[in-house]
Amino acid sequence: MSIPADFKRNEAIGLDLGWLNHIHVNKAAADRRAASLANRRTVKKEYQAAWLVKAIELIDLTTLSGDDTPGRVERLCMKAMRPLRTDLVEALGLQERNLMTGAVCVYHEMIRHADKVLKGRLPIAAVSTGFPAGLTSMETKVREIELSVADGAQEIDIVITRQHVLTGNWQALYDEMVAYRQACGEAHVKAILATGDLVTLENVAKASMVCMMAGADFIKTSTGKEGVNATIPVSLVMVRAIREFHERTGFKVGYKPAGGVSTAKAALQYMTVMKEELGNEWLEPHLFRIGASSLLTDIERQLEHHVTGNYSAVHRHAQP
Numbered sequence: 102m103s104i105p106a107d108f109k110r111n112e113a114i115g116l117d118l119g120w121l122n123h124i125h126v127n128k129a130a131a132d133r134r135a136a137s138l139a140n141r142r143t144v145k146k147e148y149q150a151a152w153l154v155k156a157i158e159l160i161d162l163t164t165l166s167g168d169d170t171p172g173r174v175e176r177l178c179m180k181a182m183r184p185l186r187t188d189l190v191e192a193l194g195l196q197e198r199n200l201m202t203g204a205v206c207v208y209h210e211m212i213r214h215a216d217k218v219l220k221g222r223l224p225i226a227a228v229s230t231g232f233p234a235g236l237t238s239m240e241t242k243v244r245e246i247e248l249s250v251a252d253g254a255q256e257i258d259i260v261i262t263r264q265h266v267l268t269g270n271w272q273a274l275y276d277e278m279v280a281y282r283q284a285c286g287e288a289h290v291k292a293i294l295a296t297g298d299l300v301t302l303e304n305v306a307k308a309s310m311v312c313m314m315a316g317a318d319f320i321k322t323s324t325g326k327e328g329v330n331a332t333i334p335v336s337l338v339m340v341r342a343i344r345e346f347h348e349r350t351g352f353k354v355g356y357k358p359a360g361g362v363s364t365a366k367a368a369l370q371y372m373t374v375m376k377e378e379l380g381n382e383w384l385e386p387h388l389f390r391i392g393a394s395s396l397l398t399d400i401e402r403q404l405e406h407h408v409t410g411n412y413s414a415v416h417r418h419a420q421p
């Protein structure tokens with residue numbers, strides 16, 4: 102992932118409870134705006150193909166299953182480095198682009214297997230801090246981050262302690278996020294809010310803001326394991342928090358919807374949210390990722406349809 106040379110990484114600015122108390126979310130308005138974005142006619146033909154190619158570069162290609170094996174992770178990494186079949190790359194004129202996904206995302210135990218294949222050509226993101234529930238001890242969680250960084254993860258996807266949000270204990274959320282960011286060192290940290298557990302959009306907005314105040318590089322919706330994962334209304338609330346944080350502090354924080362984003366159409370919707378709410382700068386991998394295990398397969402099918410006019414069966418596309 103290339104980060105612009107003048108990019109200034111977010112840092113802890115202190116917990117501002119006054120700012121937090123002024124955060125309110127109009128749910129009806131967020132739902133209406135989300136519906137209008139979701140129903141909008143998306144870009145067509147060549148433009149759509151270009152957006153889908155771009156979407157590939159934004160994917161954190163993910164496998165987070167209890168039955169993950171070194172072999173599966175190695176196949177995932179090969180796919181991340183060569184996400185499209187050669188005939189499609191040629192037909193789309195992408196030979197010079199060196200197309201790859203944004204990163205791969207795995208459990209700690211799989212970092213070294215990913216590293217064997219990727220050899221630094223793509224970032225490895227490791228989920229951490231007792232993913233997905235986040236209910237191990239603080240000491241264990243911080244150590245887990247340190248071990249993943251030592252094994253070669255350049256990005257750490259932490260899960261927040263949901264009870265801090267549900268009980269309004271913003272100081273505790275701030276403190277844990279500061280500790281995680283510190284343990285990450287140079288590795289970038291994505292704060293998974295597990296929005297499906299947070300009950301209200303106002304909680305989502307406040308948790309987003311506290312994590313950014315504590316130095317999160319990215320805020321991310323979900324682990325993929327909650328009952329409800331990424332949605333457009335939640336995304337609107339989170340990207341608007343990012344916009345407000347940028348306006349007030351000058352820091353640019355990234356966004357990662359994750360969980361259940363499995364179709365090209367959904368990817369285009371999330372890209373539209375980013376473009377309309379934050380602008381083109383937030384359509385680059387240092388500020389936007391889509392966490393997904395099966396999205397790439399659908400994008401490849403849609404691009405094949407663009408090239409040949411036909412859809413192939415899902416099983417014809419190499420899957421990790």
Ligand SMILES: O=C[C@H](O)COP(=O)(O)O
Binds near residue numbers: 163165323360
């Ligand atoms: O962080 C990424 C998610 O765990 C992936 O979820 P998914 O398998 O629904 O695409």
